[in-house]
Amino acid sequence: MSDGAQPGPQPLHGATLALTAVALALGTFMQVLDTTIANVSIPTIAGSLGASVDQGTWIITGFAVSNGISVPLTGWLMQRFGIVKTFVASVIAFTALSFLCGIAWNLPSLVIFRVLQGAVSGPMIPGSQALLLMIFGRSKQATALAIWSMTTLIAPICGPILGGYISDNFTWPWIFLINLPVGIVCALVCWTNLRERETPTRKLPVDTIGFSMLVVWVGALQVMLDTGKDADWFSSPVIRVEALIAFVGFLAWLIWELHEDHPIVDLSLFRQRNFALGTIALSLGFAVFFGNNLLMPLWLQTQMGYIATWAGLVAAPAGAVAVILTPFVARLVGRIDARWIASISLAAFALSFYMRSNYAPDADFYELVVPTLVMGLGMSGFFISMVTIALNGVPPQQVPQATGLSNFARITAGSFAASLTTTAWDRFEAVHQTRVAETTGSPGNPIWTAALHDLQQHGANASQAMAAMMQQVVHQAYFLATVDLFRASAWITLALIPIVWLTSKALSGGHAAGGD
Numbered sequence: 001m002s003d004g005a006q007p008g009p010q011p012l013h014g015a016t017l018a019l020t021a022v023a024l025a026l027g028t029f030m031q032v033l034d035t036t037i038a039n040v041s042i043p044t045i046a047g048s049l050g051a052s053v054d055q056g057t058w059i060i061t062g063f064a065v066s067n068g069i070s071v072p073l074t075g076w077l078m079q080r081f082g083i084v085k086t087f088v089a090s091v092i093a094f095t096a097l098s099f100l101c102g103i104a105w106n107l108p109s110l111v112i113f114r115v116l117q118g119a120v121s122g123p124m125i126p127g128s129q130a131l132l133l134m135i136f137g138r139s140k141q142a143t144a145l146a147i148w149s150m151t152t153l154i155a156p157i158c159g160p161i162l163g164g165y166i167s168d169n170f171t172w173p174w175i176f177l178i179n180l181p182v183g184i185v186c187a188l189v190c191w192t193n194l195r196e197r198e199t200p201t202r203k204l205p206v207d208t209i210g211f212s213m214l215v216v217w218v219g220a221l222q223v224m225l226d227t228g229k230d231a232d233w234f235s236s237p238v239i240r241v242e243a244l245i246a247f248v249g250f251l252a253w254l255i256w257e258l259h260e261d262h263p264i265v266d267l268s269l270f271r272q273r274n275f276a277l278g279t280i281a282l283s284l285g286f287a288v289f290f291g292n293n294l295l296m297p298l299w300l301q302t303q304m305g306y307i308a309t310w311a312g313l314v315a316a317p318a319g320a321v322a323v324i325l326t327p328f329v330a331r332l333v334g335r336i337d338a339r340w341i342a343s344i345s346l347a348a349f350a351l352s353f354y355m356r357s358n359y360a361p362d363a364d365f366y367e368l369v370v371p372t373l374v375m376g377l378g379m380s381g382f383f384i385s386m387v388t389i390a391l392n393g394v395p396p397q398q399v400p401q402a403t404g405l406s407n408f409a410r411i412t413a414g415s416f417a418a419s420l421t422t423t424a425w426d427r428f429e430a431v432h433q434t435r436v437a438e439t440t441g442s443p444g445n446p447i448w449t450a451a452l453h454d455l456q457q458h459g460a461n462a463s464q465a466m467a468a469m470m471q472q473v474v475h476q477a478y479f480l481a482t483v484d485l486f487r488a489s490a491w492i493t494l495a496l497i498p499i500v501w502l503t504s505k506a507l508s509g510g511h512a513a514g515g516d
Contacts, residue, residue, distance in 0.1 A: 010137070010197075011134070011135055011136055011137030011140070012135040012136075012193070012197075016193055017135060017136070019189060019193065020135055020189060020190065020193045020194065021132065021135065021136075021144075021147055022189075023185065023186045023189035023190050023193075024128045024131055024132050024135075024147075024186075024190065025128070025132075025147050025148070025150075025151045026151075026182055026185065026186045027087070027091050027124055027127075027128050027183075027186040027190070028124065028125055028128040028129075028148060028151040028152060028155070029151040029154070029155045029158075029182075030094070030124075030155075030179055030182045030183060030186070031094065031121050031124040031125055031155075032125070032151065032152055032155035032156060032159075033155040033156075033158060033159045033162070034063065034098075034117070034121075034159075034176075034179070035060070035063065035064060035067075035155075035156065035159070035290075035414070036060075036155070036156045036159030036160060036163070036293060036294075037159040037160070037162055037163040037175050038059050038060055038159075038163060038175060041163045041164070041166070041167040041172055041175055041308060042056040042057060042059060042060070042298075043056070043301060043302075043308075044167040044172050044308065045059060045107075045110070045172045046107070048171075048172060049104075049106055049107040049110065050106075050107070051107040053302075054230065055107060056107070057226070057418070057422065058107075058111045058114075058226065059107075059110060059111060059114055060294070060418060061222060061226050061415055061418055061419060062111050062114050062115045062118065063114045063115065063117060063118035064118065064411060064414060064415030064418060065118070065218060065219065065222040065412070065415045066114075066115045066116070066117075066118035066119040067118035067119070067121050067122055067411055067415075068118075068218065068408055068411040068412035068414075068415055069119070069122075069214060069215055069218050069219070069412075070118070070119045070120070070121070070122025070123075071122040071123075071125075071126065071404055071407050071408040071411055072122075072211070072214065072264050072265045072404060072405065072408045073122055073123070073211065073264065073404075074086070074122055074123040074126045074127065074400065074403075074404035074407075075266065075400050075401035075404040075405070076204060076206055076207075076262075076264065077123055078123070078127070078130070078199070078400045078404075079201065079202055079204055079400070080201060080202070080203065080204055080206075081201060082198040082199050082200075082201050083127055083130055083131055083134070083198070083199045083400060084131070084190065084191070084194045084195055084197065084198045084199070085198065086123045086127055087123055087124065087127035087128065087131060087190065088187050088190055088191045090120055090121060090122070090123040090124050090127065091124060091183055091186050091187045091190070092183070092187050093120035093121075094117060094120055094121045094124065094179070094183060095179055095180055095182075095183025095184060095187070097113055097116050097117035097120060098117065098176045098177065098179035098180060098183065099176070099177065099180060100113045100116075100117075101113045101114060101117060101173075101176035102173040102174070102175075102176040102177040103173065104173075123404075125152070125407050125411075126400065126403040126404040126407045128148065129145075129148050129387075129403045129407075130399055130400045130403055131190075131194065132144040132145075132147055132148050133145075133399065134197075134199070135194075135197075138396075141334075142330045142331065142333045142334045142384070142388075143330055145330065145333070145383075145384045145387055145388065146326050146327060146329070146330030146333075146384055148383070148384075148387075149326060149330075149382075149383035149384040149387070150322065150323060150326045152383055154319045154322055154323060154379075156289075156290070156293050158319060159312075160293075160297050160308075160311060160312035160315055161309070161312035161313055161315065161316055162175075162178075162312070163175055163308065163312065164297075164307070164308030164309040164310070164311055164312035164313070165308075165309045165312070166178075167308040167309075168307055168308050168309045169309075204262055205262050206262075206264070207257075207260055207262055207263050207264035209256060209260075210253060210256050210257050210260055210263055210264040210265070211264045213249055213252055213253035213256060214253055214264065214265070216245065216249045216253075217245070217246050217247075217248075217249030217250040217252075217253055218246075218412060220242045220243075220245040220246040220249060221242075221243075221246035221250075221416070222415060222416070222419065223242055224239055224242035224243055224246060225416060225419035225420060225423070226419050227239070227242075228419075228423065229422070229423045229426055229427070254267075265405060265408070266398075266401045266405065269394070269398065269401065269402055269405055272393050272394065273502070273503060273504065274389055274390060274391075274392045274393050274503045274504050274506060275390050275391070275392075275393070275394060275402060275406070277389075277499055277500075277502050277503045278386055278387075278389035278390030278391075278392075278406075278500075278503055279390050279405070279406045279409050279410075280409075280499060281342070281346075281386060281389075281496050281499045281500055282383075282386040282387070282390060282406060282409070282410055283406075283409040283410045283412075283413040284413065284492070284496055285346060285349065285382065285386070285493060285496055286410045286413060286414055287413035287414055287416065287417035288349070288353075288417065288489045288492050288493050289349065289382075290413075290414035290417050290418065291414075291417035291418060291420065291421035291485075291489070292353065292356075292421075292485075292486070292489055293315070294417075294418050294421055294422070295421050295422075295425060295482065295485060296311075296314065296315065296356075297311040297312065297314075297315075298422070298425075299425075299478065299479075299482045300314060300368075302478070303475055303478045303479065303482075310365070314365065314368050314369055314372065315372055316372075317369055317372045317373050317376060318372040318373070318375040318376040318379060319376065319379075320376065321373055321375075321376025321377060321379070321380065322376045322379035322380045324380075325376070325377065325380035325381075326379075326380045326381075326384070328380075329341060329380050329381045329384060329385075330384060333384055333385065333388055333507070334507060335507070336507075337505050337506065337507065338384075338385040338386075338388040338389050338392075338506040338507065339385075339389065339500050339501055339503060339505065339506065341381040341384070341385035342381070342382070342385035342386055342389060342497075342500045343497050343500055343501070344377075344378075344381060345377075345378040345379070345380070345381040345382040345385060346378065346382070346493050346494065346496050346497050346500070347378075347494070347497065348374050348375070348377040348378030349375065349378040349382070349493045350489075350490045350491070350493040350494040351374050351490070352371045352372070352374040352375040352378065353371075353486045353487070353489040353490035353493060354486070354487065354490040355370065355371035355374065356371045356483070356486040357483045357484075357486035357487035357490060358483070359479075359482075359483060359486075361475075361476065361479050387406070388506050388507070389500065389503050389506045390402070390406050391403075392503075392504065392506035392507075393504070421485065424481075424485060425478075425481050425482070425485060426481075427481075428480070428481030428484050428485065429474075429477045429478050429480075429481040430477075431481075432476070432477035432478075432480040432481055432484075433473060433474060433477035435477075436473050436476050436477050436480070
């Protein structure tokens, strides 16, 4: 047993470095992919299991919230058992639960397996990030972050494409079963090449009280966000109780963590300006990105008539652009202040959302795709610049805790964004439905009567004509709600740029999990 602050293993070289980096990237890709692969498949899965689409969203949010809650344990697990053991064990458990998700027999069993899958996957992203930094060494930190950034951003884009293709051409269980060969390869390669390079460990007490409080307040808040719209929000006593539990639980957890000698979440990291502001900007930016990544395929499938495959393909160009540009951005991060790259990335996100807010109701596939090209430009520099800013000034021995905490904030923000986006979408739709009805007429109004008469003249009976009119009103209302959210996302993203400039200058190359 040794102290966790001692220098870490030396970087890898040659073919071993390349193979291990690919395996770590696959581990990250697999975990992030599973946060979005079910997005376009929710209608298919819910229908197959006899559930509603709203109930099906628990497949996404259940995974996201349990993953977010488990991430803070990463720092303790890595110090107690070592980064390599923690990461490999997480990959093995994740792979096993992927199999269980694939054989789930109803929605409750699938949600339970997804919650467990999210819980065991907590160390995968911060673990892969810390290991990549370790095996590349301090001098090649930009390369390590570029690999991590590419997989973390490309996976959410590939998720809907792959999920849509599987839903349209196979059966939904394969969405989860495809993880099996990837997980096995990742675990074998990483254990074979890294087990002799395990990081120092030390016995630390686990903050069970702090972790229990974390589970309570995050869980209560997520349940409130997911069920609020169906329960008419604060008119429901249950929602009020959940909000009270979340608020009081958060305050109690915050006070406890600030005074605990071995906290489950090391909040002292937020005393560093770059880490605090960088994490805030990273989390909010990712929340907007994640919410829109959920909204787009939902809108395309439920209102625009797209099948799952084509709904996923709309986002494909963003991933292609990001893959091409990220290696070039990685070279720039070591020479150019990361704040400039972060600002350009956020501006590109804002422009992409603004372009989407100008969609026409009858936009074709190519019109839908153009804004995603701009999105790809932002994706190429977003993560690598934000992580560089956040880790600037963090001591090497605290990198595992810092990556765990920043990922906890990011993942939790993303899970909240998923719930808030769908809720806002329904709320905006209700408002616009009223306005559309007032503008175009309602039953008894001359305009409405004329439209019904015209439909009947073309062969529809009275009930069919009425249904067609109501469908058009709902379709238009959802379209207006969608572009409203795109416009709001543009302004929110743009507002994050000043936060970036409150941080100190940051260049890549100064921080790694291991020494050079």
